Amino acid sequence: xxxxxxxxxxxxxxxxxxxxxxxxxxxxxxxxxxxxxxxxxxxxxxxxxxxxxxxxxxxxxxxxxxxxxxxxxxxxxxxxxxxxxxxxxxxxxxxxxxxxxxxxxxxxxxxxxxxxxxxxxxxxxxxxxxxxxxxxxxxxxxxxxxxxxxxxxxxxxxxxxxxxxxxxxxxxxxxxxxxxxxxxxxxxxxxxxxxxxxxxxxxxxxxxxxxxxxxxxxxxxxxxxxxxxxxxxxxxxxxxxxxxxxxxxxxxxxxxxxxxxxxxxxxxxxxxxxxxxxxxxxxxxxxxxxxxxxxxxxxxxxxxxxxxxxxxxxxxxxxxxxxxxxxxxxxxxxxxxxxxxxxxxxxxxxxxxxxxxxxxxxxxxxxxxxxxxxxxxxxxxxxxxxxxxxxxxxxxxxxxxxxxxxxxxxxxxxxxxx
Amino acid sequence: xxxxxxxxxxxxxxxxxxxxxxxxxxxxxxxxxxxxxxxxxxxxxxxxxxxxxxxxxxxxxxxxxxxxxxxxxxxxxxxxxxxxxxxxxxxxxxxxxxxxxxxxxxxxxxxxxxxxxxxxxxxxxxxxxxxxxxxxxxxxxxxxxxxxxxxxxxxxxxxxxxxxxxxxxxxxxxxxxxxxxxxxxxxxxxxxxxxxxxxxxxxxxxxxxxxxxxxxxxxxxxxxxxxxxxxxxxxxxxxxxxxxxxxxxxxxxxxxxxxxxxxxxxxxxxxxxxxxxxxxxxxxxxxxxxxxxxxxxxxxxxxxxxxxxxxxxxxxxxxxxxxxxxxxxxxxxxxxxxxxxxxxxxxxxxxxxxxxxxxxxxxxxxxxxxxxxxxxxxxxxxxxxxxxxxxxxxxxxxxxxxxxxxxxxxxxxxxxxxxxxxxxxxxxxxxxxxxxxxxxxxxxxxxxxxxxxxxxxxxxxxxxxxxxxxxxxxxxxxxxxxxxxxxxxxxxxxxxxxxxxxxxxxxxxxxxxxxxxxxxxxxxxxxxxxxxxxxxxxxxxxxxxxxxxxxxxxxxxx
Numbered sequence: 001x002x003x004x005x006x007x008x009x010x011x012x013x014x015x016x017x018x019x020x021x022x023x024x025x026x027x028x029x030x031x032x033x034x035x036x037x038x039x040x041x042x043x044x045x046x047x048x049x050x051x052x053x054x055x056x057x058x059x060x061x062x063x064x065x066x067x068x069x070x071x072x073x074x075x076x077x078x079x080x081x082x083x084x085x086x087x088x089x090x091x092x093x094x095x096x097x098x099x100x101x102x103x104x105x106x107x108x109x110x111x112x113x114x115x116x117x118x119x120x121x122x123x124x125x126x127x128x129x130x131x132x133x134x135x136x137x138x139x140x141x142x143x144x145x146x147x148x149x150x151x152x153x154x155x156x157x158x159x160x161x162x163x164x165x166x167x168x169x170x171x172x173x174x175x176x177x178x179x180x181x182x183x184x185x186x187x188x189x190x191x192x193x194x195x196x197x198x199x200x201x202x203x204x205x206x207x208x209x210x211x212x213x214x215x216x217x218x219x220x221x222x223x224x225x226x227x228x229x230x231x232x233x234x235x236x237x238x239x240x241x242x243x244x245x246x247x248x249x250x251x252x253x254x255x256x257x258x259x260x261x262x263x264x265x266x267x268x269x270x271x272x273x274x275x276x277x278x279x280x281x282x283x284x285x286x287x288x289x290x291x292x293x294x295x296x297x298x299x300x301x302x303x304x305x306x307x308x309x310x311x312x313x314x315x316x317x318x319x320x321x322x323x324x325x326x327x328x329x330x331x332x333x334x335x336x337x338x339x340x341x342x343x344x345x346x347x348x349x350x351x352x353x354x355x356x357x358x359x360x361x362x363x364x365x366x367x368x369x370x371x372x373x374x375x376x377x378x379x380x381x382x383x384x385x386x387x388x389x390x391x392x393x394x395x396x397x398x399x400x401x402x403x404x405x406x407x408x409x410x411x412x413x414x415x416x417x418x
Numbered sequence: 419x420x421x422x423x424x425x426x427x428x429x430x431x432x433x434x435x436x437x438x439x440x441x442x443x444x445x446x447x448x449x450x451x452x453x454x455x456x457x458x459x460x461x462x463x464x465x466x467x468x469x470x471x472x473x474x475x476x477x478x479x480x481x482x483x484x485x486x487x488x489x490x491x492x493x494x495x496x497x498x499x500x501x502x503x504x505x506x507x508x509x510x511x512x513x514x515x516x517x518x519x520x521x522x523x524x525x526x527x528x529x530x531x532x533x534x535x536x537x538x539x540x541x542x543x544x545x546x547x548x549x550x551x552x553x554x555x556x557x558x559x560x561x562x563x564x565x566x567x568x569x570x571x572x573x574x575x576x577x578x579x580x581x582x583x584x585x586x587x588x589x590x591x592x593x594x595x596x597x598x599x600x601x602x603x604x605x606x607x608x609x610x611x612x613x614x615x616x617x618x619x620x621x622x623x624x625x626x627x628x629x630x631x632x633x634x635x636x637x638x639x640x641x642x643x644x645x646x647x648x649x650x651x652x653x654x655x656x657x658x659x660x661x662x663x664x665x666x667x668x669x670x671x672x673x674x675x676x677x678x679x680x681x682x683x684x685x686x687x688x689x690x691x692x693x694x695x696x697x698x699x700x701x702x703x704x705x706x707x708x709x710x711x712x713x714x715x716x717x718x719x720x721x722x723x724x725x726x727x728x729x730x731x732x733x734x735x736x737x738x739x740x741x742x743x744x745x746x747x748x749x750x751x752x753x754x755x756x757x758x759x760x761x762x763x764x765x766x767x768x769x770x771x772x773x774x775x776x777x778x779x780x781x782x783x784x785x786x787x788x789x790x791x792x793x794x795x796x797x798x799x800x801x802x803x804x805x806x807x808x809x810x811x812x813x814x815x816x817x818x819x820x821x822x823x824x825x826x827x828x829x830x831x832x833x834x835x836x837x838x839x840x841x842x843x844x845x846x847x848x849x850x851x852x853x854x855x856x857x858x859x860x861x862x863x864x865x866x867x868x869x870x871x872x873x874x875x876x877x878x879x880x881x882x883x884x885x886x887x888x889x890x891x892x893x894x895x896x897x898x899x900x901x902x903x904x905x906x907x908x909x910x911x912x913x914x915x916x917x918x919x920x921x922x923x924x925x926x927x928x929x930x931x932x933x934x935x936x937x938x939x940x941x942x943x944x945x946x947x948x949x950x951x952x953x954x955x956x957x958x959x960x961x962x963x964x965x966x967x968x969x970x971x972x973x974x975x976x
Contacts, residue, residue, distance in 0.1 A: 036841075074540055084843070
């Protein structure tokens with residue numbers, strides 16, 4: 001342990017102590033490690049014929065988890081090195097592989113380092129639940145706007161921040177499986193969430209909307225998996241997963257709908273959608289907000305409304321003057337503001353009473369994770385951490401509201417609720 | 419297919435029910451082992467005879483008809499590691515090993531008679547520096563014997579493959595492994611340890627073939643106070659991690675009742691940290707097979723900084739009436755020693771470029787050092803030839819006693835080298851040097867025919883990628899060997915002209931043998947790329963040579 005600590009300190013000096021280690025020395029150290037641990041199968045400078053051992057020059061540079069997993073636990077004919085390598089050495093080897101043996105220099109920054117603090121050993125019960133012991137693996141949409149988006153190092157968005165905070169709070173390292181949520185008719189985000197969890201892509205899936213039917217209707221069926229970065233080539237597009245029951249955490253945020261006005265001149269106080277009468281209203285086709293606008297607006301309002309395709313372009317059309325007000329999800333507005341530094345749009349104070357609380361989903365068989373996740377979430381809401389994380393993600397934060405789970409919406413709800 | 423299956427399961431269950439009584443000892447007596455080289459219907463000893471000449475008196479396949487050589491059968495070893503097994507042949511069974519199985523085949527049809535898996539912990543390959551290989555079995559009195567990568571010695575029933583005993587030689591985790599084909603000499607089963615790159619203390623061991631009881635262990639590095647320990651002058655613990663593995667099978671002189679065993683490189687490579695000659699690293703040992711005691715030794719590379727591993731095979735010959743052993747050493751010199759006394763008779767370069775020593779002093783038996791080796795020991799950056807691959811690597815030579823010619827798969831590569839402070843960690847590479855290859859223009863390898871006494875090159879046949887397989891010589895004026903790119907090849911042994919080749923589908927780093935059955939001569943070789951060159955060279959020309967082990971047997975077609 002003392003040796004490990006000493007190495008860690010040395011490593012911290014390496015990371016933050018400026019010129020202790022020049023780039024050449026770093027490469028030299030990496031090369032020594034590679035020669036010592038890897039070269040006899042993978043070749044000097046990672047050059048080998050590639051006929052019986054993996055050609056590391058082809059290792060995906062963005063797949064750090066796979067590297068750590070394979071080296072630590074072994075893979076195929078490759079023995080496990082986890083009991084021999086220090087974590088710091090693994091970091092250096094990963095950088096060596098990522099930089100293609102120093103031929104394609106890449107910065108070595110703190111995100112390459114595993115957690116070098118002497119963290120408490122995770123509980124064994126907890127470890128046995130996780131796909132990778134010591135790591136909390138989260139599925140996040142790489143195109144999830146202000147909720148989640150992929151960055152060259154790590155990610156951004158509230159769902160990402162929540163996943164990171166949960167991992168830290170549980171004494172675990174966060175790994176993210178980034179997936180693409182496709183806006184296709186035949187794909188359903190809820191079914192995809194079930195499929196990823198059932199297939200064991202990740203331990204948790206943040207951003208799961210608490211809607212009654214989402215919690216019951218899917219698990220006796222099959223669903224296709226979305227694309228995610230580490231999706232094996234061997235999985236065909238047609239592959240379907242047997243879905244399994246899920247458990248969900250206490251909610252950490254609420255997805256709400258509000259009215260956006262084209263410019264401050266159009267802003268008016270409203271208490272219901274029908275109050276928008278007199279403004280040229282936009283309708284986002286096929287969304288709940290769009291349906292509510294059409295059902296709850298007056299006859300005049302709806303007859304003069306402009307209906308447009310859903311997606312990021314919708315609010316851009318308002319920016320261009322095609323309409324003056326619209327009911328949209330607050331997250332969509334936040335994303336638009338984030339993407340468009342110069343914007344005249346204004347979010348009014350009104351919030352529709354229909355909204356969805358967001359929670360963290362996991363397989364029901366993993367619900368023991370909730371013993372740790374729920375208190376962490378509730379603490380973060382109570383002490384303002386959650387609002388701060390939302391702010392960091394440029395998300396207009398709303399605390400979750402009772403009832404936690406939105407019951408199935410009836411036609412009456414859609415007609416009447418304001 | 420189904421019939422075979424039924425027959426097999428019938429036999430298996432019959433055994434299980436105890437319906438068969440095991441037959442009395444099935445021979446492979448000591449005398450048969452002794453006579454191996456002169457009986458072409460069997461192959462009972464590694465190297466085709468205790469003297470490991472790899473020369474056969476068979477001449478039905480010869481320079482006139484070798485072009486008609488075709489596969490008689492091929493057998494998949496279901497393994498993608500390198501294949502270096504020396505096949506043995508006795509009583510209608512051919513024995514071949516891989517790192518994870520032992521198989522017995524019908525030598526005429528190639529049909530599998532039994533296959534026994536070898537299991538070892540998944541971490542074991544960590545301690546195999548240069549290829550996950552096995553070099554074959556020994557056979558004696560109804561049993562076959564092999565070693566395992568995790569340093570166990572195993573005895574099996576030669577007829578069924580059933581394990582009879584299994585003994586752990588040492589804990590592999592500290593860098594010890596075994597790839598050697600055992601030697602059965604004077605009724606003792608002898609094995610040597612691998613691990614020269616892991617800071618081990620090497621040894622050779624003798625076992626009772628009947629029971630697996632360990633009879634002796636001779637360390638190849640003496641402990642302080644023992645004879646030879648004065649050659650470790652660092653005054654510290656260098657001897658404890660000094661290397662000296664013994665990973666290739668020794669030879670045996672029946673009349674002198676002496677086993678000859680090569681001992682490998684010193685560890686770490688940083689010679690400056692272990693002043694002195696460092697016995698018995700890079701040495702030839704003459705041993706008493708009953709006790710393991712050292713009768714004499716000869717050191718080829720004292721205080722070696724270059725991984726000029728001296729394990730290479732020790733080939734017996736009688737030259738000018740004198741019984742000798744011969745070694746084409748990794749260090750680039752071809753040594754001829756008196757078999758009884760160890761006296762050095764001749765030592766000549768067998769590759770063109772050797773720059774670490776000018777010559778070997780025949781009076782003192784010591785190399786005449788150059789600035790290259792002196793500089794390397796002093797920590798200077800040097801480029802030395804031949805490289806750590808050696809003037810030849812592990813690949814055994816053949817010796818044709820009729821023409822007194824040695825056939826060598828030579829390598830022409832240098833190494834840029836600088837000694838550094840090593841870090842010892844159990845079971846992890848312990849190089850103590852940084853290095854990169856100094857590649858020649860053109861051919862990196864050549865098959866050479868040399869005069870053992872003078873080093874005179876009778877002919878030489880270049881090859882772009884060095885051959886890492888063994889050579890076989892026959893009385894049909896042929897030498898057989900295999901290319902890293904997979905061609906099994908036959909050369910005219912007098913001229914070096916290539917007469918025939920056949921692509922075996924993977925690289926050849928194994929050992930060809932020839933034998934006879936009912937008047938037909940066969941040639942067998944195990945194919946399957948791997949070995950140290952493929953692993954370390956980064957030679958991308960091998961990228962299109964697939965992995966995959968198989969046994970090939972060839973015969974003439976009419």
